[in-house]
Amino acid sequence: MKEIVSGIFHIPSVSEPLSSDVFIVEGEKRFYVFDVGTGDAAYEAVAGLDKPATVILSHFHQDHTGNMTRLSPAEVLCGARTRKHLGQGTPVENVTEISDGVLIRVQPCVSPHAPGCLIMTVNDACTFLGDLCYARPGTGQGEAKGMYRVLKRMKTEYFIQSHRTEDLLQGKETVLREIKDYFGI
Numbered sequence: 218m219k220e221i222v223s224g225i226f227h228i229p230s231v232s233e234p235l236s237s238d239v240f241i242v243e244g245e246k247r248f249y250v251f252d253v254g255t256g257d258a259a260y261e262a263v264a265g266l267d268k269p270a271t272v273i274l275s276h277f278h279q280d281h282t283g284n285m286t287r288l289s290p291a292e293v294l295c296g297a298r299t300r301k302h303l304g305q306g307t308p309v310e311n312v313t314e315i316s317d318g319v320l321i322r323v324q325p326c327v328s329p330h331a332p333g334c335l336i337m338t339v340n341d342a343c344t345f346l347g348d349l350c351y352a353r354p355g356t357g358q359g360e361a362k363g364m365y366r367v368l369k370r371m372k373t374e375y376f377i378q379s380h381r382t383e384d385l386l387q388g389k390e391t392v393l394r395e396i397k398d399y400f401g402i
């Protein structure tokens with residue numbers, strides 16, 4: 218587990234078997250865990266936390282949620298689609314703020330990748346996107362336009378996307394430009 222920004226820890230994604238990145242933010246009373254992955258390294262990191270955990274799930278895909286079958290966090294925040302898939306969790310329908318020594322903001326965002334995605338911003342500086350921006354070429358342009366509008370308005374410095382092997386912290390403008398280019402908007 219590596220500290221990528223003060224108080225934010227990272228367990229990298231794994232490709233075989235596919236497991237998403239896991240990000241752990243330390244608050245005063247709790248840890249805030251963005252996605253839980255499927256692999257043992259991710260499981261052990263989350264299960265071993267010494268404060269209660271609030272888990273935020275970016276979307277329902279197995280590589281981001283698989284370890285939920287063996288974890289029992291104090292709280293799970295997710296989209297309605299993820300709640301249906303898992304049979305647990307509190308659906309987040311509006312911007313939800315948590316102040317716990319860190320400022321956590323969780324909000325739904327339209328996505329060309331999957332229905333019911335959530336994104337999480339820490340201290341108005343780092344926004345975790347999960348797989349939000351990923352889509353097969355030529356698909357999802359309508360959703361991408363809506364997503365672009367939401368992301369452009371965000372108060373943040375960095376966007377952090379899952380499944381990247383380098384340049385984890387991407388500047389907001391860089392990612393906005395990539396979205397425009399990729400989706401042709």
Ligand SMILES: [Zn+2]
Nearest residue numbers: 276278330348
């Ligand atoms: Zn996905």
